[in-house]
Amino acid sequence: MxxxxxxxxxxxxxxxxxxxxxxxxxxxxxxxxxxxxxxxxxxxxxxxxxxxxxxxxxxxxxxxxxxxxxxxxxxxxxxxxxxxxxxxxxxxxxxxxxxxxxxxxxxxxxxxxxxxxxxxxxxxxxxxxxxxxxxxxxxxxxxxxxxxxxxxxxxxxxxxxxxxxxxxxxxxxxxxxxxxxxxxxxxxxxxxxxxxxxPQTYPANQAGRVTKGAALSLLGKMYLTRKQYAEAVTTLKQVTTLGYSLLPKYADNFDPTKKNGPESIFEVQYQGGNDLGEHSNFMYVFAPRLSGAAVTGFSTAVPLGRNIPTNDIIAAYEEGDLRKDASLKTGYTLNGKLVPVPFVSKYQHPHTIAGRTDNNWPVLRYADVLLMLAEAINEQTGPTAEALDYLNKVRTRAGLAPLGSDLDKEKFRTAVLKERRVELAFENHRWFDLKRTMTPAQLAAFMNAHGAKEKAKPTVDRGGIAFxxxxxxxxxxxxxxxxxxxxxxxxxxxxxxxxx
Missing domain, CATH: 1.25.40.890 (Serine Threonine Protein Phosphatase 5, Tetratricopeptide repeat)
Incomplete structure (x- = not known):
């Protein structure tokens, strides 16, 4: 490239x-x-x-x-x-x-x-x-x-x-x-x-280009954002007919050796392992700043310590959720000691050249489509068996028990938003999801409550510096x-x- x-x-x-x-x-x-x-x-x-x-x-x-x-x-x-x-x-x-x-x-x-x-x-x-x-x-x-x-x-x-x-x-x-x-x-x-x-597919040497499925998925997301639920359902259901499927193993979605797999609808392409300038470096940006080789594998690394998982999202994972270990770690080991600074591990994979990782960035995955369908159906007609099935497909892959049919519309809405949070964690969905489901006043109250929790118990020690x-x-x-x-x-x- x-x-x-x-x-x-x-x-x-x-x-x-x-x-x-x-x-x-x-x-x-x-x-x-x-x-x-x-x-x-x-x-x-x-x-x-x-x-x-x-x-x-x-x-x-x-x-x-x-x-x-x-x-x-x-x-x-x-x-x-x-x-x-x-x-x-x-x-x-x-x-x-x-x-x-x-x-x-x-x-x-x-x-x-x-x-x-x-x-x-x-x-x-x-x-x-x-x-x-x-x-x-x-x-x-x-x-x-x-x-x-x-x-x-x-x-x-x-x-x-x-x-x-x-x-x-x-x-x-x-x-x-x-x-x-x-x-x-x-x-x-x-x-x-x-x-x-x-087209829906390209030759192997053009893998990663935008497809019909990507266009329909983003269109469905736009309709969901605009609260045009009927249009969202109709559009997203078209995506379910195009051959996508959930991978059996959640972590495989982010493995550089398994790029553009059957769950991938669109991902930004990067290429590591060379000096062509097309590499990614998310691992280095997200690794704790003093972790050095403990996270990146290279002693010359200078991690930036950004995008650190909060206490709040760490607690959001249910017990037994297989996505947690694939998405984040609650600390790293340095000189034989555990350092309790969490970090995003979703893009942490072996690579051959320091600072030049091979990870793509996921933009649209089939799991996202299923959860959008569940949300749109619930908003349109309430928590039907079909909506519950879409939601539970994602939960089952994560190793969690399916939710029952006793949820009302409000509880189902909460369940879907929570599921989106952990399923799509650190893939750049959370802010738009919050905005889509809250008024400005509601979002302000929500973020101020989160800020109060961070001030009371910071996720990462601040070295004695007050807020x-x-x-x-x-x-x-x-x-x-x-x-x-x-x-x-x-x-x-x-x-x-x-x-x-």
């Missing part, structure tokens, strides 16, 4: 309009001009792969916005280094403001990818490449655009909706935020079209992130979210 990253970089040049400036009187031989590119099938596939490369970059830090913000994870606090206090740590302590650098970087990454998608789609339309390849490229690009906007609209609410490139740079200053409903309408359109365009008075004070407006301050300075037509 090395060429993938280079193409993505070239397209970023286009997105900044620098390749069209009049003062450029010479041609850079290291870059491919827009007029010379998009001429054949190979180049369109390279452009598509460039967007997949950007998906890797976005996924590398997604835990900050989708797990850190929730009650699932916390920080291996470093009292000697407070460099992250105003950046990534703010998402743990609910102290994010418009000047946060992580917010700004995230916004730029998404919209850079969006430009490349829109540009490629515009070039694809009039192209004369093979019809089958053309459909597949279009479907994948539209899925990725929908996926990115599905994140953005949940992060920020109203966002800038762009589905075409700008002919003049100055037009960017006229862009305004589109209402959430309009953004979701575009997501729905893209996913429906993607589902019609995409700040503003830590874990969650207000209703924090249901949405702030629009990055630099974006509002650039374009004052972008109104800030209330409360920031």
């Amino acid at each position: 090395k060429k993938i990253t280079l193409i993505g970089t070239a397209l970023l040049c286009l997105s900044q309009f620098s390749c069209k400036e009049d003062f450029l009187v010479t041609t850079d031989p290291t870059r491919i001009g827009a007029d010379l590119f998009y001429k054949n099938e190979t180049q369109f596939l390279q452009a598509l792969n460039g967007v997949y490369g950007q998906l890797q970059t976005i996924t590398n830090s997604a835990y900050i916005f989708q797990e850190f913000t929730s009650d699932n994870t916390t920080i291996d606090f470093n009292p000697l280094d407070r460099g992250g206090a105003a950046g990534w740590e703010a998402f743990e302590y609910s102290t994010v403001n418009p000047g946060n650098g992580e917010i700004s970087n995230m916004w730029n990454q998404y919209y850079s990818a969006m430009y490349n998608i829109n540009y490629a789609l515009e070039k694809l339309g009039p192209s004369t490449i093979d019809a089958t390849v053309k459909k597949q490229v279009e479907g994948q690009l539209k899925f990725l655009r929908a996926y990115f906007y599905f994140h953005l609209v949940q992060y920020f609410g109203d966002v800038v909706l762009v589905t075409s490139t700008l002919d003049k740079p100055e037009r960017a200053f006229d862009l305004v935020r589109s209402p959430e409903a309009e953004v979701y309408k575009q997501i729905e359109k893209d996913l429906k079209e993607a589902a019609d365009l995409l 700040n008075a503003l830590d874990y004070v969650f207000e209703n407006h924090e249901y949405y992130f702030p629009i990055p301050a630099p974006q509002i300075l650039i374009n004052n037509k972008l109104a800030q979210n209330p409360g920031y």
Whole structure:
């Protein structure tokens, strides 16, 4: 995938309009001009792969916005280094403001990818490449655009909706935020079209590309998020006919030697064991910061101690749940002594080069689909036998006793949310699940209660450093992130979210 990253970089040049400036009187031989590119099938596939490369970059830090913000994870606090206090740590302590650098970087990454998608789609339309390849490229690009906007609209609410490139740079200053409903309408359109365009399978050398099943699964998730339960049920049931199945062993979903298995609907692809720059490193980011080789296997490792499982999620696993040991460890052994700092073990696997792991990141799994179906059916008609069956399939695989038919609608709702929490732990689902099932006021009360528990009994020792008075004070407006301050300075037509 090395060429993938280079193409993505070239397209970023286009997105900044620098390749069209009049003062450029010479041609850079290291870059491919827009007029010379998009001429054949190979180049369109390279452009598509460039967007997949950007998906890797976005996924590398997604835990900050989708797990850190929730009650699932916390920080291996470093009292000697407070460099992250105003950046990534703010998402743990609910102290994010418009000047946060992580917010700004995230916004730029998404919209850079969006430009490349829109540009490629515009070039694809009039192209004369093979019809089958053309459909597949279009479907994948539209899925990725929908996926990115599905994140953005949940992060920020109203966002800038762009589905075409700008002919003049100055037009960017006229862009305004589109209402959430309009953004979701575009997501729905893209996913429906993607589902019609995409195949269900690819040749082995293209494993991991977006499929029809991925488009339908994300569409079902969008309907569930929008509380369109009938549409969610109809869409997700289509996924159950496409040949997916639960793996007998939960841990195999995350084994790098068993990537893209029968339970996998879509996962972000990484490749370790080489110096091509396509590796993952989640183990190093999530390992306790003083664990060294005890977790990673390499004495040169400098773990970051982020995304540490909280006391709360550790306690959420029922006795005998086989998923717990596959997902987290409550400590590590160093110099013959147990150090009681928990860590995410879901991405802890042997690898050959320090810092270059081979783990993919799961985005959509069949277990997720079954639990969404159970939830949507319950919300639509109550806890039917069918809904219970979907839920119990997931519990049975985890080694747990099936739930009985004595649950009412509210208890079933609670059971499904709890099951989603432990089944999909540390896969970037928790924050959106909380938002989907709570009002801003309810979410604020929930997060403040979690914060009070962390303050009273921190998951990780803080080295004698007291909490700040503003830590874990969650207000209703924090249901949405702030629009990055630099974006509002650039374009004052972008109104800030209330409360920031």
